[in-house]
Amino acid sequence: MKELEYPFDAEQILQKKKKLRRQLLESGAQFTDKRIAILGGSTTNDIKLILELFLLDYGIRPIFYESEYNQWYQDAMFENTELETFAPDIIYIHTTNRNITTYPCLSDDAKTVDDMIAGEMEKFQSVWKHLAETYHCPVIQNNFEMPYYRLLGNRDASDIHGAVNFLTRLNMEFYVYAQTHENFYICDINYISADYGLKKWADPFYYHMYKYALSVPAIPYLALNVANIIKSLFGKNKKGFVLDLDNTLWGGVIGDDGPENIVLGPEESEGQAYLEFQRYIRRHKELGIILCVDSKNEEENALLGLKHSDGALRPEDFVMITANWEPKDRNFREIADSLGLLPESLVFVDDNPAERHIVTEQIKGVRAPEIRTVHEYIGVIDRSGFFETTVLSKDDLKRNEMYKENVERKKLQESFADYHEYLLSLEMKAVIKGFEPVYMARIAQLTNKSNQFNLTTKRYTQAEIESVAEDDRYITLYGKLLDRFGDNGVVSVVIGRVEGEICHVDLWIMSCRVLKRDMEFAMMDALIKKCMERGVKKIRGYYYPTAKNAMVREFYALQGFTKVSEDEAGNTEWVFTIPRKYANKTDVIKVEG
Amino acid sequence: MTREEIYAKLNEVFQDVFDDDTITVNDATTADDIEDWDSLEHINLIVAVENAFGVKFNMGQVNGMKNVGEMVDIIQEKV
Numbered sequence: 095m096k097e098l099e100y101p102f103d104a105e106q107i108l109q110k111k112k113k114l115r116r117q118l119l120e121s122g123a124q125f126t127d128k129r130i131a132i133l134g135g136s137t138t139n140d141i142k143l144i145l146e147l148f149l150l151d152y153g154i155r156p157i158f159y160e161s162e163y164n165q166w167y168q169d170a171m172f173e174n175t176e177l178e179t180f181a182p183d184i185i186y187i188h189t190t191n192r193n194i195t196t197y198p199c200l201s202d203d204a205k206t207v208d209d210m211i212a213g214e215m216e217k218f219q220s221v222w223k224h225l226a227e228t229y230h231c232p233v234i235q236n237n238f239e240m241p242y243y244r245l246l247g248n249r250d251a252s253d254i255h256g257a258v259n260f261l262t263r264l265n266m267e268f269y270v271y272a273q274t275h276e277n278f279y280i281c282d283i284n285y286i287s288a289d290y291g292l293k294k295w296a297d298p299f300y301y302h303m304y305k306y307a308l309s310v311p312a313i314p315y316l317a318l319n320v321a322n323i324i325k326s327l328f329g330k331n332k333k334g335f336v337l338d339l340d341n342t343l344w345g346g347v348i349g350d351d352g353p354e355n356i357v358l359g360p361e362e363s364e365g366q367a368y369l370e371f372q373r374y375i376r377r378h379k380e381l382g383i384i385l386c387v388d389s390k391n392e393e394e395n396a397l398l399g400l401k402h403s404d405g406a407l408r409p410e411d412f413v414m415i416t417a418n419w420e421p422k423d424r425n426f427r428e429i430a431d432s433l434g435l436l437p438e439s440l441v442f443v444d445d446n447p448a449e450r451h452i453v454t455e456q457i458k459g460v461r462a463p464e465i466r467t468v469h470e471y472i473g474v475i476d477r478s479g480f481f482e483t484t485v486l487s488k489d490d491l492k493r494n495e496m497y498k499e500n501v502e503r504k505k506l507q508e509s510f511a512d513y514h515e516y517l518l519s520l521e522m523k524a525v526i527k528g529f530e531p532v533y534m535a536r537i538a539q540l541t542n543k544s545n546q547f548n549l550t551t552k553r554y555t556q557a558e559i560e561s562v563a564e565d566d567r568y569i570t571l572y573g574k575l576l577d578r579f580g581d582n583g584v585v586s587v588v589i590g591r592v593e594g595e596i597c598h599v600d601l602w603i604m605s606c607r608v609l610k611r612d613m614e615f616a617m618m619d620a621l622i623k624k625c626m627e628r629g630v631k632k633i634r635g636y637y638y639p640t641a642k643n644a645m646v647r648e649f650y651a652l653q654g655f656t657k658v659s660e661d662e663a664g665n666t667e668w669v670f671t672i673p674r675k676y677a678n679k680t681d682v683i684k685v686e687g
Numbered sequence: 688m689t690r691e692e693i694y695a696k697l698n699e700v701f702q703d704v705f706d707d708d709t710i711t712v713n714d715a716t717t718a719d720d721i722e723d724w725d726s727l728e729h730i731n732l733i734v735a736v737e738n739a740f741g742v743k744f745n746m747g748q749v750n751g752m753k754n755v756g757e758m759v760d761i762i763q764e765k766v
Contacts, residue, residue: 139727303730
């Protein structure tokens with residue numbers, strides 16, 4: 095929703111929040127319901143209401159538990175049947191420097207101050223541990239914003255008695271905990287408040303009047319950040335950039351001006367700003383963010399621009415470079431298709447409002463930030479939080495390579511007339527086994543990220559995945575696929591629940607980057623093998639339609655299942671009777687199991 | 688700014704904050720007259736009014752307002 099896209103008008107969001115909420119709920123979007131507990135150390139009412147808007151905009155419909163005023167500690171630590179029944183998917187602890195019990199006095203010695211730090215840490219850590227043990231869900235914890243005043247002036251930062259020093263030390267301790275504990279995430283209000291302007295953020299008017307620890311007009315900025323962490327945890331991050339060239343990655347029009355005259359490089363101010371932007375974009379590769387080009391240009395000119403000696407980006411940094419005179423929305427769709435990604439998982443970066451308009455109008459859900467002028471590009475994109483990083487997996491770091499390999503595979507495919515021959519030429523090997531500890535995080539991530547090749551769209555937390563893996567009633571399978579171009583990592587997950595002689599397929603997902611590689615048949619072969627070992631006679635499959643999973647509507651038919659029922663909503667049930675002698679469905683993948 | 692002009696703008700603010708296009712306020716309007724006007728919503732109203740008129744209220748003024756008329760008095764003084 096335009097009103098909620100950064101840079102937004104915070105006052106308008108606050109003033110019109112009821113109307114915005116209504117519009118979001120009536121938009122016809124499909125929502126995932128999530129239960130979110132807010133444990134506050136100050137008033138949280140509007141934080142909750144504005145957070146709801148941002149989450150709805152991300153397709154997450156929150157159901158809230160909100161602690162009574164400043165009851166965060168009691169709610170977390172003491173018996174709380176209400177919260178237990180609520181069973182949160184996420185807990186957000188909104189504490190601030192207003193919740194520090196005691197600050198050092200000038201007469202305190204170093205040991206006393208150390209003890210005070212340890213005391214605060216013990217309080218917080220006991221809460222985090224207790225929550226992790228009781229609720230097994232991700233916890234988002236504010237760090238501390240800097241204090242509103244500095245008794246010692248600038249010395250407050252370096253002196254052990256200074257509040258600035260004290261809060262900085264506590265923040266460092268919080269980070270150590272975050273680095274050493276899973277499912278624990280810092281909401282960096284220290285940065286957000288600085289970015290907003292601490293003087294305005296901490297305006298004491300709002301605390302004295304309403305016990306808000308931050309000024310009310312700052313709430314949308316906090317809420318956006320919390321929403322970004324939450325949507326990231328539920329796999330709703332964007333996956334790549336689709337970038338324009340002229341006046342986006344360099345100044346000027348390369349087709350008219352020639353490569354020697356485009357504005358790029360350290361020689362003058364604007365060129366320097368474009369260079370800095372190129373560096374910023376390039377760094378996203380480290381995060382596994384895919385880079386593509388969608389430009390109205392001759393391809394030859396596009397490449398000349400990307401080979402400019404003063405640029406930071408090179409043609410090989412991009413997974414796809416599309417430069418032609420077709421409408422940009424058409425190219426955009428084609429890029430998404432060839433990568434096997436949903437178009438809305440790509441962010442469109444273009445300086446031209448008309449191009450942004452056509453892409454966002456034609457393709458629902460695509461974000462095209464209003465990047466303004468070149469020195470503002472980074473600021474707008476960065477604060478939008480498209481790629482909020484909650485977990486850094488090795489797979490993420492390799493993703494760019496993997497998509498590039500896919501483009502190579504496509505080239506190879508074009509050289510084969512027979513598809514089966516092509517598949518054989520890929521020399522595919524798969525590892526298909528029951529869930530193993532090293533892959534639990536990746537498996538949980540996949541269940542939350544896969545939307546298209548997902549039969550039941552059932553989401554699992556890591557804790558749930560671990561418990562399913564240990565439970566004898568379940569057959570679990572993960573599939574990892576390698577080929578001559580590289581390792582695709584874990585790309586498919588199946589969970590079957592065995593009841594008597596029937597195995598119910600609760601979950602069947604596959605990453606779209608391995609579509610049409612017969613991996614789904616290799617998985618079925620493996621599932622049937624496991625079923626036969628356990629004396630299972632029949633497999634029941636379920637398909638529940640969503641806005642995104644139409645591609646697997648006939649999945650079970652393709653696998654040789656028979657449809658047994660279909661309701662008005664299009665939910666279908668399928669059955670497969672395992673024959674005494676089963677012949678594997680695919681011979682193009684060598685399976686190790 | 689005349690009182691009428693202030694009221695025209697103020698009505699828009701109230702309609703937005705309470706998401707009800709039928710609301711019109713006058714000198715005598717108080718929190719009792721508008722269903723959703725509770726203490727938590729009051730803060731939003733204050734922020735929205737401040738923003739709409741480019742004014743800032745102090746704590747004494749916010750605490751002392753008995754009705755919308757008194758709010759308009761303060762706005763009139765400030766703009």
